[in-house]
Amino acid sequence: xxxxxxxxxxxxxxxxxxxxxxxxxxxxxxxxxxxxxxxxxxxxxxxxxxxxxxxxxxxxxxxxxxxxxxxxxxxxxxxxxxxxxxxxxxxxxxxxxxxxxxxxxxxxxxxxxxxxxxxxxxxxxxxxxxxxxxxxxxxxxxxxxxxxxxxxxxxxxxxxxxxxxxxxxxxxxxxxxxxxxxxxxxxxxxxxxxxxxxxxxxxxxxxxxxxxxxxxxxxxxxxxxxxxxxxxxxxxxxxxxxxxxxxxxxxxxxxxxxxxxxxxxxxxxxxxxxxxxxxxxxxxxxxxxxxxxxxxxxxxxxxxxx
Ligand code: ADP
Numbered sequence: 391x392x393x394x395x396x397x398x399x400x401x402x403x404x405x406x407x408x409x410x411x412x413x414x415x416x417x418x419x420x421x422x423x424x425x426x427x428x429x430x431x432x433x434x435x436x437x438x439x440x441x442x443x444x445x446x447x448x449x450x451x452x453x454x455x456x457x458x459x460x461x462x463x464x465x466x467x468x469x470x471x472x473x474x475x476x477x478x479x480x481x482x483x484x485x486x487x488x489x490x491x492x493x494x495x496x497x498x499x500x501x502x503x504x505x506x507x508x509x510x511x512x513x514x515x516x517x518x519x520x521x522x523x524x525x526x527x528x529x530x531x532x533x534x535x536x537x538x539x540x541x542x543x544x545x546x547x548x549x550x551x552x553x554x555x556x557x558x559x560x561x562x563x564x565x566x567x568x569x570x571x572x573x574x575x576x577x578x579x580x581x582x583x584x585x586x587x588x589x590x591x592x593x594x595x596x597x598x599x600x601x602x603x604x605x606x607x608x609x610x611x612x613x614x615x616x617x618x619x620x621x622x623x624x625x626x627x628x629x630x631x632x633x634x635x636x637x638x639x640x641x642x643x644x645x646x647x648x649x650x651x652x653x654x655x656x657x658x659x660x661x662x663x664x665x666x667x668x669x670x671x672x673x674x675x676x677x678x679x680x681x682x683x684x685x686x687x688x689x690x691x692x693x694x695x696x
Contacts, residue, residue, distance in 0.1 A: 393654045395444040396523040396549075397647075398513065398540040399432015400505040400531035401475070402484035403457040404639075404679055409489050412497045421489065428464045429486055429679035430505065431529040431556060434640045438647020439527065440468040442669055443686040444654060447471040447519040449512060449540075450532075451504040453483035458504070464680065474516040478504040494635035494674065500531070508532040510539035521547035524654035527646060529554045534565075541568035550653065554646045555582055567604040571653070573646055574600075575611045593618040594625055609649075609663060611642055611670070617663050628663040631671035631692055640679035645670035648689065668692040 409421035428437070436448040448470050452458030454477045461483065465472050482503040489497045513520070513536060520526055526544035528537050528551070537553075544551045545568035552571045555561060558578040566572070574596075576587040585596040587610060597608035597620030610618040616630035648669030652662035668689045676682035 393445055394523040395439050395446045395525050395527060395650045395654055396449065396516070396520045396544075397432055397436040397439065397446060397527045398449045398508070398516075398532070398536065399435065399529045400430040400484055400502070400508075401428075401433035401450045401452050401461045402430035402486045402500060402505070403461065404429035404486045404488050406488045406490055406639075406678065408677075409491055411491045412489055412495060425678060427678035427681050428461055429640065430484055431531045431554070431643055433461065433465070434643035434679045434683065435527055435529065435554065435647040435650070436465065436470055437468050437680045438644040438669065438673075438683040439650050440470050440647075441683045441685045442648040442651040442665075442689060444647070444651040447474060447516070447523070449474040449508075449516045449519070451476045451478045451508045451512065453477070453481055453504045454479045455483055457483035457485070471519070474512070474519060476512060478507055481507055488639060490637050490639065490677070494638045496637070496639050498639075502531070505532050508536050510536055512536065513539040513543055517543055520544050520549060523549055525550050525552060525650045527552045527554070527650045529556055529646075530559055531557060538565055541565060544568070552646065552650055552653070554642065556642060558582075563603050566600070569605045571607040571609060571649070572600055572605045573609045573611060573642070573649065575613070575642055579610045590618070590627065594620065597625070607659065611645060613638070613641070616667050619659065619663055621659055624659065628660055628667060630667050633671045633675050635674045637677045637682065638674050640682055641670045641674050643679065644673035644683050647683065665689060665693065
């Protein structure tokens with residue numbers, strides 16, 4: 391079985407300001423330090439997967455500008471195949487403005503730029519990379535028709551699809567039927583299912599709803615508490631790891647990248663989720679999206695209790 395992972399998704403440059411708290415609408419506050427870092431859900435997940443030990447091909451669009459060039463250099467540095475990262479002369483690279491509060495909470499606005507032009511034709515060009523992968527990993531920060539084309543391509547080739555349904559939105563059953571594993575957080579699960587996820591019973595109901603709509607495995611991420619796992623014969627929480635949070639940006643992305651690696655390697659579901667929980671926990675101990683994605687050795691050390 392191939393251990394290759396294809397990631398279809400967004401790449402952004404994140405502009406991060408650390409602040410005592412998130413400003414209210416209409417309010418201006420003085421923040422602290424400014425940092426620029428590579429981000430975007432697709433790119434974060436690609437980097438998360440590569441550092442966790444996966445052989446990753448990333449399918450994306452960046453602008454023909456300095457941010458796009460830097461992003462591609464970063465992917466290469468992590469050993470990611472960038473043959474299908476297109477430099478688009480018609481739109482700037484994606485940018486995200488992020489405020490990180492002292493308690494680790496964040497608030498984000500994204501200007502999609504070139505990400506909004508990632509098309510079904512781009513997916514078609516990358517068909518061989520998707521069809522030869524063990525796992526396709528997608529999110530919702532690129533056009534939905536592109537996500538649909540990617541999941542159909544993977545599903546037709548018998549490739550397992552992990553969909554991280556973020557940012558939150560509703561989805562058709564026509565897309566969900568191609569998804570093997572869905573990984574919403576509590577907010578996303580609520581928007582997708584209409585079920586309030588305020589306790590374990592709510593998580594169980596939302597997960598069961600997603601399985602009834604054709605998804606094989608529903609994993610609802612619960613922040614520090616870990617992940618609710620719902621699959622054939624399994625309905626339980628796989629607990630998270632205790633860490634001191636610094637910045638929760640990209641915890642979900644790092645979780646998904648690591649999950650893709652563990653599933654591509656054929657780890658049993660609970661072990662795969664534990665591996666992903668460990669990666670997610672390590673990511674919240676560092677500032678920034680891609681800078682916070684841990685290496686395989688760090689994940690294994692946490693799993694071993696070191
Ligand atoms: P998102 O970042 O998409 O909102 P979550 O906050 O649920 O997603 O985080 C995804 C995963 O990352 C969780 O399931 C958990 O494994 C890990 N994680 C997130 N926050 C923490 C934390 N404070 N402590 C330990 N692990 C965390």
